[in-house]
Amino acid sequence: MAALAVLCPLLVLALQGSGLWTAALQSPSLVIRVYPAANGVSAAAGVCAGTSPPSFSAGDVRRALFESANPKGSTAGATFSRCSSNRTRITAATSLVAEPVYLFCSGANDDQQWNIDGCSFEHFLGIAAAADAALTARGLTLSRFRHRVYLLPPSDACRGFVGLAQIGCLDAFDCRAWIGPNYWATPQSYVHELSHHLYLAHAGKYVDNGQGGRAFDQYADDTCYMGFCCADRCPNTPHAWQLGWISVQQLEGGLARGQALPVALPSQSLTAAGAGLRVLPAWSPGAPPLFVGYRTRHRGDAALDPSLASKVHVYSANITNQYDSVQTTWQAALEAGGSWEQPGSGLVVRATSTGPRAASVTVCRRGGMQETAASCLNELDWDCNGLAGAADPACLPLLPKRTTRRLAAHETAPSVQHSWE
Numbered sequence: 001m002a003a004l005a006v007l008c009p010l011l012v013l014a015l016q017g018s019g020l021w022t023a024a025l026q027s028p029s030l031v032i033r034v035y036p037a038a039n040g041v042s043a044a045a046g047v048c049a050g051t052s053p054p055s056f057s058a059g060d061v062r063r064a065l066f067e068s069a070n071p072k073g074s075t076a077g078a079t080f081s082r083c084s085s086n087r088t089r090i091t092a093a094t095s096l097v098a099e100p101v102y103l104f105c106s107g108a109n110d111d112q113q114w115n116i117d118g119c120s121f122e123h124f125l126g127i128a129a130a131a132d133a134a135l136t137a138r139g140l141t142l143s144r145f146r147h148r149v150y151l152l153p154p155s156d157a158c159r160g161f162v163g164l165a166q167i168g169c170l171d172a173f174d175c176r177a178w179i180g181p182n183y184w185a186t187p188q189s190y191v192h193e194l195s196h197h198l199y200l201a202h203a204g205k206y207v208d209n210g211q212g213g214r215a216f217d218q219y220a221d222d223t224c225y226m227g228f229c230c231a232d233r234c235p236n237t238p239h240a241w242q243l244g245w246i247s248v249q250q251l252e253g254g255l256a257r258g259q260a261l262p263v264a265l266p267s268q269s270l271t272a273a274g275a276g277l278r279v280l281p282a283w284s285p286g287a288p289p290l291f292v293g294y295r296t297r298h299r300g301d302a303a304l305d306p307s308l309a310s311k312v313h314v315y316s317a318n319i320t321n322q323y324d325s326v327q328t329t330w331q332a333a334l335e336a337g338g339s340w341e342q343p344g345s346g347l348v349v350r351a352t353s354t355g356p357r358a359a360s361v362t363v364c365r366r367g368g369m370q371e372t373a374a375s376c377l378n379e380l381d382w383d384c385n386g387l388a389g390a391a392d393p394a395c396l397p398l399l400p401k402r403t404t405r406r407l408a409a410h411e412t413a414p415s416v417q418h419s420w421e
């Protein structure tokens with residue numbers, strides 16, 4: 001679950017604004033099962049102190065990874081293909097689960113000592129280097145495989161460890177991930193770690209800190225597999241957009257005060273085109289972009305927690321392109337009639353309906369805390385409560401008994417741009 005630092009910031013800057021991409025996990029993956037052998041070559045002499053033999057077979061690993069090995073079950077391949085509309089895939093045809101690699105109990109890599117039961121990055125690097133050398137000696141051409149996943153053996157120190165991965169995957173670096181001993185057969189552990197290779201950071205939210213305050217938990221967004229392991233679900237709206245799996249409707253500024261813009265949101269679980277909304281509140285410097293998406297229990301979200309399904313989810317995220325490895329923040333889940341306001345910007349997102357395949361929302365920029373005679377006369381929704389003019393009870397005492405509808409010039413509806421298809 002933990003992630004390493006982003007690599008090569010200069011290259012990241014150069015690639016900003018390059019538009020749509022499709023995450024390239026079609027590249028072959030190599031899965032390496034590490035066996036802690038006391039004699040360094042086989043299981044004959046027993047395992048190293050503090051370790052035990054791996055408890056999962058190659059078949060278990062394949063059934064966690066490939067749809068072809070487990071057509072009706074949960075697999076990493078199914079999550080990738082179903083959540084991405086087949087844009088990103090991991091298959092048995094392009095990936096290999098290698099025969100076990102037997103390693104000594106300790107060694108050295110670039111003068112750095114490692115232990116087979118070590119549970120930190122330095123040890124993982126040493127184990128990976130030793131495993132790579134053993135595979136190369138066996139005749140395997142490692143450069144055939146873009147992504148390498150090292151399955152760590154059971155050890156006292158690493159008992160609760162889920163996984164670790166390099167963020168991003170550039171040509172100058174090996175793309176390595178490590179999976180903890182209890183998670184070799186857990187599909188979502190692979191999905192999470194391999195998605196770090198695709199530049200995703202974690203998906204969190206603010207939670208009660210137990211002391212009357214709030215603290216950010218980088219894993220606490222249950223609507224995204226970049227949160228806590230291990231329930232099957234797709235990525236959240238900003239991450240799906242970052243991966244190129246959905247396009248979003250974009251609203252960058254252009255929203256006048258008191259104006260409520262209706263937006264139709266197809267379920268992101270079913271539809272890729274326009275299946276989300278990105279709003280940049282340009283009138284409020286420093287306010288992060290908002291992402292709004294709708295999820296239903298279909299395809300890769302078939303097992304989505306019922307408490308999260310058929311809800312409009314609101315996130316904030318400073319992601320601007322596919323290489324932006326920044327965390328996302330879940331803000332709210334809205335049922336029909338529910339609303340959420342972004343602090344500072346006065347931007348109000350309101351769910352107006354939720355259905356089996358789509359939802360509708362309005363995005364409103366608050367003009368003030370309450371309606372005024374002018375806002376009521378001009379049929380603006382100054383307080384963004386979803387009602388305007390004579391339809392808003394707050395306007396009744398402010399309006400003349402008979403009003404003539406009069407629209408201000410700035411009330412012209414802004415357009416929502418469909419882009420990044």
Ligand SMILES: [Zn+2]
Nearest residue numbers: 001002003192
């Ligand atoms: Zn992680």
